[in-house]
Amino acid sequence: xxxxxxxxxxxxxxxxxxxxxxxxxxxxxxxxxxxxxxxxxxxxxxxxxxxxxxxxxxxxxxxxxxxxxxxxxxxxxxxxxxxxxxxxxxxxxxxxxxxxxxxxxxxxxxxxxxxxxxxxxxxxxxxxxxxxxxxxxxxxxxxxxxxxxxxxxxxxxxxxxxxxxxxxxxxxxxxxxxxxxxxxxxxxxxxxxxxxxxxxxxxxxxxxxxxxxxxxxxxxxxxxxxxxxxxxxxxxxxxxxxxxxxxxxxxxxxx
Numbered sequence: 001x002x003x004x005x006x007x008x009x010x011x012x013x014x015x016x017x018x019x020x021x022x023x024x025x026x027x028x029x030x031x032x033x034x035x036x037x038x039x040x041x042x043x044x045x046x047x048x049x050x051x052x053x054x055x056x057x058x059x060x061x062x063x064x065x066x067x068x069x070x071x072x073x074x075x076x077x078x079x080x081x082x083x084x085x086x087x088x089x090x091x092x093x094x095x096x097x098x099x100x101x102x103x104x105x106x107x108x109x110x111x112x113x114x115x116x117x118x119x120x121x122x123x124x125x126x127x128x129x130x131x132x133x134x135x136x137x138x139x140x141x142x143x144x145x146x147x148x149x150x151x152x153x154x155x156x157x158x159x160x161x162x163x164x165x166x167x168x169x170x171x172x173x174x175x176x177x178x179x180x181x182x183x184x185x186x187x188x189x190x191x192x193x194x195x196x197x198x199x200x201x202x203x204x205x206x207x208x209x210x211x212x213x214x215x216x217x218x219x220x221x222x223x224x225x226x227x228x229x230x231x232x233x234x235x236x237x238x239x240x241x242x243x244x245x246x247x248x249x250x251x252x253x254x255x
Contacts, residue, residue, distance in 0.1 A: 001135065001142055001234055006030035007077040008234070009069065011060050011121055012087035014041035016196035017146060020223030021084050021230050026052045028231060033073045035060065035087070035121075060087045060117030066124050079132055083125045084144045084230050088114040088164070090198055092157040107160045114164035118145055122175065122186070130182050137237055140183035144230045145172065147190040149245060153252035165190070169243045176241035185240040187233045192247025194221035215249040 008025055012018035013034035019041075022032045026049050035058035036042045042055035054076050056069040073080055091110050095102045122143055129141030147165040154162025169188055176186035193199075193210055199220070202210075211219045229246055233239045 001081065001139055001237070003231065003235055004029040005135070006082050006234060007073065007079050008032045008082035008084055009035055009073060009080060009121065009125060010084045010086060011035045011058070011117070012085075014038045014045055014055070016086070016198065017191065017194065017223050017226045018084070018086035019045060020227040021086065022049065022053060024224060024227035024231050025084075025234075030082075030234075031077050033069065033077070035066075035069050060085075060121050061112050063120060063124070066121055070124060070128055074128075080125055080128045080141070081132060082142045082144070082234050083121060084146075085118045085121055086146050087117055087121075088146065090161055092161065093159075094157050095159055102159065107163075110160035111164050111167070114161070115167040118168055119171065126179060126182065126184055129184050132183075134183050138183045139185065139237060141185070142234045143175075143179075143184065143186045144233050145186070145188040146226075147188050147243060149190050149192045149247050149250065149252060151190055151243075152245075155252055156255050172243055173241045180240070185233075185237070187239050187241070188243040189226060189229055189233070190243055190245045190247070191226055192221060192245070192250045194223060194226060196223060213250060213253075214247070217248055219248075221246065221248070 010018050010022050010032055013022045014036035025032050031052045034042045034055040046053045046055040056072050058069040059065040093102050132140040134140050145168050147168040150158050150162045151165040151169045172188045
């Protein structure tokens with residue numbers, strides 16, 4: 001897909017990997033819609049980028065909220081041709097800790113936001129993308145999801161997070177196979193350790209120790225590297241039904 005024809009919904013677009021994706025796509029000539037609950041950061045980013053971006057407050061787990069975001073996108077840009085799903089939470093807890101069993105409310109929260117929220121945006125975006133005029137290869141849209149290497153190498157305390165991200169990996173191929181009939185591609189990125197706001201609370205020494213576990217390059221990933229991969233998936237028509245690990249060959253230990 002020609003990046004200049006892209007109008008992308010970016011969930012979790014106000015910070016971290018989502019923010020980097022908004023900046024990368026618009027720098028390449030695309031238009032982007034920031035979907036996030038953080039109004040201050042979202043509005044600030046939209047003002048920074050300019051007319052090629054709008055911010056829409058959106059709860060990815062709520063059908064009406066996502067539908068309203070799509071309507072606002074159509075009102076402003078006339079179409080939706082891409083989605084980059086970055087919204088997610090990392091809440092960690094053991095199945096059995098000193099406080100007792102893992103609260104089901106925490107597990108359900110992580111699954112609801114990370115997995116159900118991703119599917120909610122996919123299904124409503126696909127409904128809209130099917131109305132697009134196809135390009136010369138019959139393509140009408142592209143969906144890029146964010147999983148994690150925790151989907152494959154989940155650590156102790158990551159049962160909920162790993163389950164949510166494993167679900168994203170698991171549904172990539174069946175959705176891609178279905179959406180092939182609609183001219184829509186679906187792919188997933190599984191990032192390793194990245195320098196995002198989720199890491200902000202860690203000390204430099206802890207982050208350095210984590211970085212030393214990455215075979216090469218021996219550092220944390222940069223959000224722009226995720227964003228470039230998302231942009232490449234959008235532009236490369238043969239990337240479909242796949243999950244790409246973006247992790248510097250890291251395989252996470254049990255702890």
